[in-house]
Amino acid sequence: MTMEILPMTARPGARRLQTLRCLGGVPSETGDDVADEVPVALQYNGLSHAVMLATPLDLEDFAYGFSLSEGLVDRAEDLRDVEVEEVERGIVLHVEIASRCLARLKERRRTLAGRTGCGLCGLQSLEQALPRCEQRVAPVMLGASALSRALDGMRSRQLLQSVTGATHAAAWCGTDGEVLLLREDVGRHNALDKLIGALARQQADATQGFFAVTSRASYEMVQKTVRAGVGALAAISAPTALAVNTAQAAGLCLIGFARGLDWVAYSATERLTLERLAA
Incomplete structure (x- = not known):
């Protein structure tokens, strides 16, 4: 079967393709939305x-x-x-x-x-x-409830991810966890760059909040966060050792494995308010 692009696109940034899907052992021709790249x-x-x-x-x-x-x-x-x-x-x-x-x-x-x-x-x-990161970020205080609220809020705003399942998101969140701005892309670095660019174009004070990303926290993601002047980065997956070292040098609060009520803080842990949350 030759897969073709159908004229209808469900959402900007996605393309609808003709596919052959098998559910319960029964194949059928259908359409599927895939992320554009x-x-x-x-x-x-x-x-x-x-x-x-x-x-x-x-x-x-x-x-x-x-x-x-x-x-x-x-x-x-x-x-x-x-x-x-x-x-x-x-x-x-x-x-x-x-x-x-x-x-x-x-x-x-x-x-x-x-x-x-x-x-x-x-x-x-x-x-x-690997340029040496000389910049230090402004401290920001966060509560565990803010992390949980941010992650929940991101899911409902990932419109492209909801139809394709193939994109990352980067969000700027208030210190209370409200998602204030979000950008999506097939690349995690690109999503964060788009978010940083949107903040700059809107002349927003990025230091009055934190970043949350649907990816691992690599050195590059930490470096981009520090250059944006943001004091905390929460990622749903793991950081690397180089990312942690860079975050420590910059005073960045780096959080990995942030999922629901669970998370691991790797640097600037004194910035976190450890209130106990009900499950």
Whole structure:
């Protein structure tokens, strides 16, 4: 059976495909919604920088968030303009940034020119791959009830996940656990970048809350959270040792295995109010 794309799309960011489904041993032809994933190229002042596989939603947020979380710009005002261009094989984000930021970007590209087939070579390249995090985040106090409320609130707002089952979400939550803003993407890094970009574009004070993500807490996720100035990150899966070390150095409250009333805190545990919750 040849699978084809049906003209109807259930939700932006998803495509409806014709499928053959077997339930209880009985096969039948039906339609299924799958998450869209396309190459998204980021160009800065006409200079190609990166190509990411991403869900083609909230792309302006993505451009802002990626630029900020990767340290390509210092603040949202350094981005002058973002244009989204659909091309034959994907999407190009044309980003205009301040000239001083472009000079930094060119220097980064020059130092990464030593990439080889076996990975990064040279001390300078390793420093680029794992830059030392000198920033410290503003402390934020959280209660266990806030974590539980945030996780519950995220589930009902993951609209793309509800129809495809294939996307991650990143949410900015108030200290009481209310989900204030959420972004989705097939990539966990992309979802967090989109959230950071949306906060920057809305000029929200990201320090007055915490991030919650439906993924593991890798070094990159911690680094992006720290660069956004957010004081706590809660993930439904595990952190890595490097992520924990980075969080400790930055004063970030890092929480893993956050599911319902259960969680594990790995750093800045003094920021958590340990009230006992009824099951």
